[in-house]
Amino acid sequence: MTENSFLYSRADMPHTPGGREVRSIDGSPSSIAAHATAIEDLGQKMASAALTLELFADGTVGKGESFEAIREQAKKVHADLSTAAKRYRPSGEALAAYGRSLETAQGATGWRVSGAERTWEEVRAASLALGGATAEKREWERNERNDVEQTGTAPSDASEQAAFDAAVEDWEYYWSGFDAPTETWEGAYEAACSGLEKVNEDGVSDSFWDNSMPFVEAMLAVLLVVGILLIIVAFVVTGPLALLAGVLAAVAGVLSLLGEIAKLNAGRGDWQSVALAAVGIIPFGKLAKFATFVNPGKFPQLTAVFRIAGDDFAQYGSKLDDFLKTRIPDLFEGAHGLNSQNLMRVLYTPKFLLQGNVRVDGWRAGWQALAGNPTNAAQAIGGAADVYVRFLGTLAGVNSALS
Template sequence: MTENSYVYSREDMPRTDGGRRVRHIDGDPGVITTEAGEIESLGEKMARAAATLQLFADGTVGKGASFDAIREQAKEVYEDLDVASRRYRPSGAALGRYATALSAVQSSTDWRVDGAHRTWPDVRDASWALSSAEGDQREFDRNEDHDIEQTGTRPSTAGEQGAFDSAVETWEMYWSGYDAPVETWEAAYETACSSLERTNANGVSDGFWDNAMPFVEVMLEILFYVGIALLIVAFFVTGPLALLAAVLAAVVGVLSLLGEIAKLNAGRGDWQSVALAAVGIIPFGKLAKLGRLADFADVGARFPRLSGALRLGGDEFLQYGRALDDFVGARIPGLFDVGGPHGLNSQNLMRMLHTPAFLADGNSVITSVAQGWRNLAGNPANALEAVGGSIDAYFQVMDSLVGAGDRLS
């Protein structure tokens, strides 16, 4: 005889002794088996292709200049294929074993799940009926204890108890057998996951640049729009804002070149983009000043032209720094005096505090296209500098147009 309990009167059936809810195990073993076979077959094909390419790579087959030209590429490809095949074949085998375990657990549990859910309402109804009969019996006994006259004999619960015991026995036949096959399936699932993780750890994995690509690509996208904004400022504005735009444009150019090199290294870029970014940071207009480089050199420099070239490479920063210092020095006399009372920390603090006023002072907007072009060209002083500066301006504009075209296409 099964003792009635609130557990049997609930809407949802209780968990099994193993703490599991009685439910169908999801998944299609047939589909998984097919996919596993295809993955394993692909791994076999990769292994055969890798073995063939290795023969080219080590010179076993293929003689002549034409084969020599592709031998290095064959070496790189065969190594990647070999690693990929060592990942795919065991992955397919692991999935195949899991599909077998999944098929077994579904065969063992599907009918149990269906039967448990089908018979549970009978258990619940029988539990309620037994509880009602037991309530009638308790009420009769209470009346007897208080000498209340009653008609009839004491109610019996035998019929309700028998129906309840039968319903529970039928339901438990399905419910109690659920744990064992599911435990076997859970072990197979964990084994498959461990096998796949182990294979992935020993197989193909993303390198540093592959992981860094999302950041690099977002950075390049931001730099593109920043570059367009700086180009507009350089074309239409003169004064401190134009000097700051030149400094930022130099930084943007270098970062863009590094980003394109990173994309190329990760196999997502191309030489054309790298070349365009590299040409974009070459200061052709400043190179035209090579004849006057000694004027820019450090005093007493052993190689004045080389020293001058290095200075021209950072000319934007020097011009901006000199203009800012002149602005701050005019407002705080003696700030930059050598041996004066103001140290480097005080000077840098004053530079920072006065930068907003400096950038807002003395700017002007031009409407002449010719003057705007001269601004982009660096305001050349002679024909040679005009040619070099025009090349700079041309590549700045072309870089923006090419980038815009790529994004629109």
């Protein structure tokens, strides 16, 4: 026998033992399935398109000059398109799995919801009837205890209690069975959400290089502009500014090489650009000028190359120190510590850069300045190679930026 209480007469149905509200589960499994199929199909098409673009990019298909513009664009697009395909297809699979779970859950809960709503009205009516019968019974019993004269037979609530018990039993069949399939659906919903988040955030895990691409590409764009300015400065003037241009060009060359390697690792670059950037940091003119450094009997080859490559830094530092000696003769005589010397270098650098700069006299002098002012045929050939590589790298960078 179920004890009657005000809970059974309320309009709102109590929550289930699992604390859930008995209600229909929203959503259209067929619509979700259609979206999932469309997403999976789109992912497959993206993958096919990415593969085709990759074939264009690596030259497997499409020969001739008419394909060059397509090839350059394909290099930029195919990696991103392939990544998008990897995200779309698992997203479609996650949605499809949820659509199937939703359909199952709706089939298992729909009839329970409608049954619980229908029988709840019967429970409420039976509860009110039982409440009225019980009140009459208790009033009769109270009058009996108080010796109040009464006529007729004593009222009973037995039939109302039986009707109430039956109504509650019917209702609980639907009501208590709502938790299990709903819990399964909730798990499927969470799995679908987690699956979509995993695919879009962690499922296609971007590498360090992928995450660095915005910075790397911006750095290469800045270095392109810097490289053009350095070429102009080195071509137009000689003196401290030209020395500084050489130092900055060496730094820019190393950074450009690192940037091209980063792009290659992220699937957005090519070996041609890496090779061009690598050749660009080799000082052919200085190798010819300091050929004795490479003599294994006097200097290890690897160390010699680094020493030659750093010659711009050495020349700049030497000229700056010579300039400082004219301003502070005893700066390097031991009267001042290293910190003081470095401080003076920083303070006097602007003045150093503004003095002694001379405009070159014509195109020939400008070319010789860019080539390192060669004094023999070997240095001229090496310097010409340096100029050619610098111009070639700059033109390639401009073409890449405009395409």
